Amino acid sequence: MSGSVNDSRDKSSIMDGEEKEERIVDIYITAEAVRDIKHKKQTEESETTTRPPEHTGGWIYYESSLYFFSSEKNNWTESRRYCTQRGADLFIINNIxxxxxxxxxxxxxxxxxxxxxxxxxxxWKWVDNSTMTSERWGDKEPNGGNNANCVETSGSFWNDHDCSTNLKWICEKKILI
Structure with missing residues (x-):
């Protein structure tokens, strides 16, 4: 009897060992991927014109985030809902x-x-509740008064706009490394 108890204990410890080995391999692969991303980021040039973004299933990878550029048009609230349903939010522009x-x-x-x-x-607040610290307003912007409570970009400048207007949108999903 005692031999069968030991046999089952040995088998379970072998299974645990196999599971541990699989987990170690998964951790190693993940660590390798993170190391490769960090190395790639460190060795790439900083100018966006010389470094094309990488495309991933409709999303574009750039500077530790994934971006989705819509081809449809929707109002600001529905555009944001589209992003949040995909684990993202509307694009926050942090720098030039x-x-x-x-x-x-x-x-x-x-x-x-x-x-x-x-x-x-x-x-003016970003969707992550941070206050706007830098701005790229167009000439005579913001100018919309009470009805223009949302912001769109056109070229390299921002414009305040009526939130109910149907426009294209950009989603941003941060990648934690």
Whole structure:
């Protein structure tokens, strides 16, 4: 009897060992992928014009985020809902390089595209609730008064716009490395 108990204990410890080995392999593969991404990021040039973005299933990888450029048009709220249902949100422009990325990657020079900036109680906020710290307003913008509480980009500048207008949009999904 005691031999069968030991046999089953030995088999379960072997299974645990196999599972541990699989997990170690998974961790190793994940670590390798992260190392490759970090190495690639460190060795790439910083100018967006010399480094084309990578496309991944309709999403474009750039600077630790994935971006989705819609081909449809919708109002600001529905555009944001589309993004959040996919684990993303409307695009937050953190610096001039990201603004250039949008201009170079999309048809924003000829189209108006929703971004994740909106007005709450006379304060412009990003969809992550951060306050706008830099701005790229177009000439005489923002100018829309009470009805223009959402922001779209056209080319390299921002315009306040009525949120109910149907425009294309950009989703952004941050990748934690």
């Amino acid at each position: 390089e990201e603004q250039y990325f949008v201009g170079n990657t999309s048809d924003s020079s000829t189209q108006h595209i929703w971004i994740g900036l909106y007005k709450v109680a006379d304060t």
